[in-house]
Amino acid sequence: KNQVEQSPQSLIILEGKNCTLQCNYTVSPFSNLRWYKQDTGRGPVSLTIMTFSENTKSNGRYTATLDADTKQSSLHITASQLSDSASYICVVSAESTGGGNKLTFGTGTQLKVEL
């Protein structure tokens, strides 16, 4: 069964600090992986997408890494801001042609940035 596990479940950090969120997956055959940010009461917004051949991808203060051998991904947030407080969701796609049911969603890491 395809699964995506995220850790930690929740995290509190001080503004300006860095943090790293983890995603382990057992989706096969792997196609690509995406991190979403979901603010409270809003829909998820895509941050990065990574394919099998990509190890690192950055989007501003967000840097995602992927190790396809160990089936792990991380999302590193640098110099956190209060607006980074949100749920971060890891989503993994299995190789397929079309259709939405080949995506496996993690349950997310709830990040809170405090002053």
Add this chain to the structure above:
Amino acid sequence: GAGVSQSPSNKVTEKGKDVELRCDPISGHTALYWYRQSLGQGLEFLIYFQGNSAPDKSGLPSDRFSAERTGGSVSTLTIQRTQQEDSAVYLCASSLTGDTPWPQHFGDGTRLSIL
């Protein structure tokens, strides 16, 4: 519109009633997805539309759930004889094409509460 629009944003209804949720995707987006997000759970795929047809409706949890899309645009998700376990946030997303399984842009969801 500029983004995916969902209505109503909140819906409270009594057990056994029927509800209809609406999604207005980004103009020109041919692919449309419905997801359900329960508290503490990852997003659960419900159904995928390419144009007006639904090539994948494998995620609909029971025959009480149905969805349609007309004119390649607006979609409605209908839940008949609602049960308390139907309480969740229902998210709609759209993509420019159906070549990718990725929901590119999400709406802010309809929060459904069954009393």
